[in-house]
Amino acid sequence: MSQIKVPTYGGKLGVKNLLELRKNPIVFLDKIHKSHGPTVKFKCGPFNIYSITRTEHISYVMGPKWKNFSKDTPGYKGLSEYIGNGLLTHVRPSTWKQRKTALGPSFSRPAFKDSKDTILFWVRQMTESIQKSPKSFNMTEELRKVTLCIICDAMLGVQIYPQAKGISDAIETCINHSYLKAYNPFYILSPSGYKSHINMKSSRDVLRCFARGLLENQEAFAQSLFLQGLAKSQLSDAEKVDEIITLLQAGHETSATTLNWLFYRLASDSKLQTNLRDEIISNKEESPTDTDVWDKLNQCLYESLRFDPSTWIFDRKVVEDEKIVDFNARAGDLLLISPFIIHRDKEEWRYPNTFNVENFDLSKEQIPKNFMPFSVGPRLCPGRLLALMEIRAFAYLVLQKFNFAIVGEDNFDYKPSITLKLNKNLTLDFKQHN
Numbered sequence: 245m246s247q248i249k250v251p252t253y254g255g256k257l258g259v260k261n262l263l264e265l266r267k268n269p270i271v272f273l274d275k276i277h278k279s280h281g282p283t284v285k286f287k288c289g290p291f292n293i294y295s296i297t298r299t300e301h302i303s304y305v306m307g308p309k310w311k312n313f314s315k316d317t318p319g320y321k322g323l324s325e326y327i328g329n330g331l332l333t334h335v336r337p338s339t340w341k342q343r344k345t346a347l348g349p350s351f352s353r354p355a356f357k358d359s360k361d362t363i364l365f366w367v368r369q370m371t372e373s374i375q376k377s378p379k380s381f382n383m384t385e386e387l388r389k390v391t392l393c394i395i396c397d398a399m400l401g402v403q404i405y406p407q408a409k410g411i412s413d414a415i416e417t418c419i420n421h422s423y424l425k426a427y428n429p430f431y432i433l434s435p436s437g438y439k440s441h442i443n444m445k446s447s448r449d450v451l452r453c454f455a456r457g458l459l460e461n462q463e464a465f466a467q468s469l470f471l472q473g474l475a476k477s478q479l480s481d482a483e484k485v486d487e488i489i490t491l492l493q494a495g496h497e498t499s500a501t502t503l504n505w506l507f508y509r510l511a512s513d514s515k516l517q518t519n520l521r522d523e524i525i526s527n528k529e530e531s532p533t534d535t536d537v538w539d540k541l542n543q544c545l546y547e548s549l550r551f552d553p554s555t556w557i558f559d560r561k562v563v564e565d566e567k568i569v570d571f572n573a574r575a576g577d578l579l580l581i582s583p584f585i586i587h588r589d590k591e592e593w594r595y596p597n598t599f600n601v602e603n604f605d606l607s608k609e610q611i612p613k614n615f616m617p618f619s620v621g622p623r624l625c626p627g628r629l630l631a632l633m634e635i636r637a638f639a640y641l642v643l644q645k646f647n648f649a650i651v652g653e654d655n656f657d658y659k660p661s662i663t664l665k666l667n668k669n670l671t672l673d674f675k676q677h678n
């Protein structure tokens with residue numbers, strides 16, 4: 245493969261790029277790819293960064309060579325300050341593998357299938373709450389609580405509804421802090437940065453206290469393959485706490501954010517709601533958590549994961565000098581991989597820049613190779629099957645019962661953080677239909 249010269253954006257000092265990236269990373273990345281093509285190099289503060297979007301580069305970095313590209317990056321370091329060094333942020337391949345093996349059974353397809361009724365139970369709880377107060381229902385808050393209840397019940401063997409708000413608020417505080425910190429070496433010098441640091445520490449204590457309690461909870465242990473996997477592992481108690489907090493963060497926040505976007509898109513399009521409802525009514529014998537009968541529902545769900553990917557960016561560090569297919573990267577260089585940018589490639593998608601369910605023709609099983617909401621390769625998301633079951637169940641049970649619309653003005657926008665959020669809470673009006 246002949247060498248390419250990767251175009252460089254901006255100057256050599258990287259201060260201007262750092263400020264632009266901090267201001268709005270989506271706008272920044274979109275701009276540099278539009279002006280400089282699919283692979284762009286830029287300096288950002290002290291970091292040398294490549295933003296890569298081509299499938300062959302991504303397969304190289306995330307595939308068989310993954311050990312040469314570490315998670316010892318500013319993005320993951322920020323996260324590990326509160327979730328510790330669990331599966332998601334773990335840097336050393338050999339000890340990551342041991343953890344993966346110990347926890348593997350709890351992420352298996354049969355284990356997730358067993359969670360079907362748990363998921364349906366919690367989603368029904370939410371539809372009952374909607375029924376009780378259908379006007380101005382704060383969907384964002386409720387989704388955060390209920391997705392946390394699902395992870396805790398399905399994977400950790402505990403029901404936590406009364407505590408759910410406190411725990412999900414603690415996670416939110418920590419995530420916001422991680423984002424403030426990532427790629428901003430000077431964050432602590434500002435009063436808001438310092439305050440955020442203090443808030444993160446007390447929220448981290450809330451999460452650690454919850455996780456420690458779980459390690460002593462015999463009833464939870466009996467119910468949870470995850471806790472049993474931890475018990476059989478060689479991990480210290482502090483490392484077990486890290487794994488539990490990782491599960492809480494990775495398993496609930498991404499799903500809540502994805503669902504928030506999905507309900508936003510549905511609430512903005514009553515025709516789409518009707519179409520999906522027709523499918524639900526004509527297949528009413530089928531379970532919403534089964535995967536293959538729901539053509540329209542799946543199309544919509546995939547389009548939501550394409551257009552508004554909650555994990556909209558992740559990064560890797562080059563461990564040693566490396567030829568990445570057709571360009572050379574140096575040890576210490578950072579690689580940014582943004583599903584948000586990648587999912588808008590006009591070569592791959594019919595309607596790259598609009599939310600359009602026709603981007604997916606599932607009957608032909610043609611899912612473009614660059615569709616990667618759950619990442620790819622050995623470090624891809626082990627919870628994706630649970631997440632898909634969960635999202636499908638929410639969409640199904642809510643659409644089955646209600647029509648819904650956005651309360652107030654539809655002036656929502658992206659708020660990039662560690663995950664890609666709506667810039668304000670989504671409040672919906674529900675009307676039960678016959």
Ligand code: HEM
Nearest residue numbers: 331332494495498499502555558617618619623625627631
């Ligand atoms: C819509 C929901 C979800 C999305 C979009 C999502 C996305 C992702 C992505 C993109 C990664 C890989 C990040 C990287 O390569 O750097 C990841 C990793 C991970 N996810 Fe998910 N996830 C979701 C739900 C879940 C759920 C429900 C669980 C738990 C049951 C979970 C547990 C994890 C864990 C433990 C990792 C770390 C894997 C490793 O590095 O070995 N995720 N997720």
